[in-house]
Amino acid sequence: MELPSGTVTFLFTDLEGSTRLWEEQPERMTTALARHDAILREAIGTHHGHVVKATGDGFHAVFSRADDAVCAAIAAQRALQQETSVTDLLLVVRMGLHTGAGEERDGDYFGSAVNRAARVMAIAHGGQVLASRAVHDLVGAELDDSVELVSLGEHRLRDLAQPLEIYQVVGPGLARVFPPLESSGAQSGNLPARHNSFVGRDREVTDVAALLGETRVVTLTGVGGVGKTRLACKIAADVSPRFFHGAWLVELERVRDPAVVVDAVVAVFDLAPRPGVELIETLVTFLRSKELLLVLDNCEHLLAPVAGLVRTLEGACPGLVVLATSREGLGLAGERIVAVPSLEVPDSDECAVVASCEAVRVFVERAQAVKSDFTITEENAAAVADVVRRLDGIPLAVELAAARIPVLSPAQLAQRLDQRFRLLAGGERGAVERHATLRAAIDWSYDLLAAAEQRVLARLSVFSGGCSLEGAESVCSGGGIDEVDVLDLLAVLVARSLVVADDAPSGERRYRLLETVRQYAEERLDDDERNELHDRHSRYYADFVERATSGLRGPQQLQWQLNTNAELENLRAALAWVIAHDQGAQAERFLCAVGRVPSALSRVMLRDAEAILALPSIRSIERYPLAIAAAASAALFHGALERAEQLCQQAWDAAGEPSDQLVAFLVLTRGNIAYGRGDLPLAVDEVEQAVSRYRQVGDTFMVAFCLCGLSIWRSFTGDVTVAAAEGREALALARSTGNPGAITQALGALAVVLALTEPEQSRSFIAESLELNDALGDAVVDENALSMVLIASAVLGDREAALTLCARALRHGLSLLVAVCGCLEATADTLVVEAPEVAVVLHGAIDALLPGYDQAEPNATIRARANRTIFGQLDAARIGELRGQGAAMAEDEATAYALDAIGRAI
DSSP states (O other), X not given: OOOOOEEEEEEEEEETTHHHHHHHOHHHHHHHHHHHHHHHHHHHHHTTEEEEEEOSSSEEEEESSHHHHHHHHHHHHHHHHHHHHHHSSOOOEEEEEEEEEEEEETTEEXXXXXXHHHXXXXXXXXXXXXXXXXXXXXXXXXXXXXXEEEXXXXXXOTTOSSOEEEEEEEOTTSOXXXXXXXXXXXXXBOOOOOSSOOOSOHHHHHHHHHHTTTOSEEEEEOOTTXXXXXXXHHHHHHHGGGSTTOEEEEEOTTOOOGGGHHHHHHHHTTOOOOTTSOHHHHHHHHHTTOOEEEEEEOOGGGHHHHHHHHHHHHHHOTTEEEEEEESSOOOOTTOEEEEOOOOOOOSSOOHHHHHHSHHHHHHHHHHHHHSTTOOOOTXXXXXXXXXHXXXXXXXXXXXXXXXXXXXXXXXXHHHHHHHHHHHHTTSSTTOXXXXXXXXXXXXXXXXXXXXXXXXXHHHHTTOSSOEEHHHHHHHHOBTTBOGXXXXXXXXXXXXXXXXXXXXXXXXXXXXXXXXXXXXXHHHTSOHHXXXXXXXXXXXXXXXXXXXXXXXXTSTTHHHHXXXXXXXXXXXXXXXXXXXXXXXXXXXXXXXXXXTTSOSHHHHHHGGGHHHHHXXXXXXXXXXXXXXXXXXXXXXXXXXXXXXXXXXXXXXXXXXXXXXHHHHHXXXXXXHHHHHHTTOHHHHHHHHHHHHHXXXXXXXXHHHHHHHHXXXXXXXXXXXXXXXXXXXXXXXXXXXXXXXXXXXXXXXXXXXXXXXXXXXXXXXXXXXXXXXXXXXXXXXXXXXXXXXHHXXXXXXXXXXXHHHHHHHHHHHHOOSOHHHHHHHHHHHHHHHTTTOHHHHHHHHHHXXXXXXXXXXXXXXXXXXHHHHHHHHHHSOHHHHHHHHXXXXXXXXXXXXXXXXXXXXXXX
């Protein structure tokens, strides 16, 4: 049969999970595969297609018309679904379509169009039909109105340099909902968008790009301001298509503490810390299977920890390549060091030569940003050439000079630079010439500031990760600078490019210094002033954390969460300062504030609880017992039940006659400890006491919070009537606070309690909780609320809702291991009848990740119910094998396994 040529459409198909099916059902698979082949051949032939060849458990077909190819794929999927009832074996086939030039030779096709069709199929899920943009554009109105090609966005496919826009074929009889495509897709990196052109560096870009294909670690070195970061981002953007999971930038300039280098990398990937698991283990587990370029920027002040991290990742993650920037190499075996030179400067004053030079092009572009009509002319060419030469072509220095064009001509710039260089020459013994030149550029910019502007610039250096206007006003005022004047002074510094103003998610502007400018500004502080500023900084953030704690409990929770997220680096820095300087009174304010409310803020700050308790000065603080209680809460959060219990007793002993507030906090903590150990009656009794004490002190928020957990636990004991009354009170109290998180959690708790007795009411509460959660977005995700509505959906038997919620929670990345295990247990329980083997694997994973999880109610009841189904369908040997498979899984592997099972089930 003559195969079509010219522009054709290729169809690739693949039977998903065929290896497993052959292992488990060899006899039935023989019959089923024959039917699979017949169905595909019939669908292809009926729609005027040609089978090019069979590809293992799939087919490669070609069509003259794109609409015939789409119709053939739809017909095949429908027939395969109907065939399941005949063969009693589910055959799930993924399909991909692409249109392009057909290069036929000896009965086969070659070329890029064939490869693209295969790559489109490779990212599909079983039962899904995907098509490229080329297919979409050709079919047009040729298809039936019931068939639609829905865009899934652009995706990077393996071995293809440019992304393809992918469409899903949607029509009657075809499944519509699938997990995200198995491509790099939107997860292609976090490189910043360039707001101005990239000038020169062609040779460096080419050479380093080639090195990244030959070695695992490349470090760009050079003086500060030479453009290492800009060059690294340009190279990373160019080579990103080589890496299936893209290129990711980690900015280390704000990291002061060597101990939190791993935290900075983890934060870029939004990996949640896991109780009992070292962050480096979480990071290695995440990156182990990735093909990814990691850009580590500004490493010079963290050489030892960065080198250690890279060494660990290089050994454990074979698909990882590292591009670093630093003032010196990392000192690793196999590392390739590339010195970044200054920009090219003109070798004559001729106008054409000057205008075409790299350093001058940078100067002109930056000058035009502040004076749009600036150009190189015969009159100013020599002066501009003189300026960039004197600045050694260092980009930062060139940019600082160009920013002055609105007030100084090039000739005036040249005159001032000449004066400044003479002043600074030899000023620092042993300083390299380029470093002195960069300092001259910054000195010159600094000297243009008024005295008050200089002081504010220097004081801003105390912040980590920038600051809000309120923070700048509080910390930078004083000593002759009124708080009301700080805004105007900031405006001058922003206009002169010494301070960067960023738009924050909270809707406010935040102010930060470039690192080179920050280091320069910090050197302008003497030791006494630096210490005073750090004290002022820590006092401001102790006040902030107390206000944030209150705000997170009220109706403005979302705004306060956004504000808190923006200040986490400052909060860590302030807490580190007070700990390092044994300032027990300030440290206690941080600890006691965050210990009062469950929030993301608590999770970040409570990790230093033990260090705070170890401060000699804290024992004399009046609220010392409350600090111990907060530390007990921190231990509980990290799963250290014995330590939490010890600290509770220490707090009792230290208090003598504890206040109602302290008693409430301690009995609540003890209740959670009891629940963690599976002692439900004791947990109920302790939390009842906490509710009573919180009522006495008038803490409505905490009464509602305690009643949520109490109502669910009480329902587990069978006392649904009282539990429902407590749940309704919790919801009423939560609504009275106006706190969105409290309301979503109370709705979820009541949904759980009423799931068996008032199912429709329960569904209503689930819908309201999810609607409110969606309105809050990712900034405020209440894991307790999400877990509650998930459990309620599972109890209600709402299979698809429960599975969808499980997938949502697992994809979000839960910070609590117990919440992760809850999602895995709910997945297992929901799928146990249709997929008992999946349930057993997940049980094995849960019991290995969190021993004893299945002993507390309702986990014990859920597990017992699931086991009755499992032991009715599987023999003991198979159960043991599957449990062992699950027990060997790391947390992310178990999560991925569950998501895959959910996707197939839905």
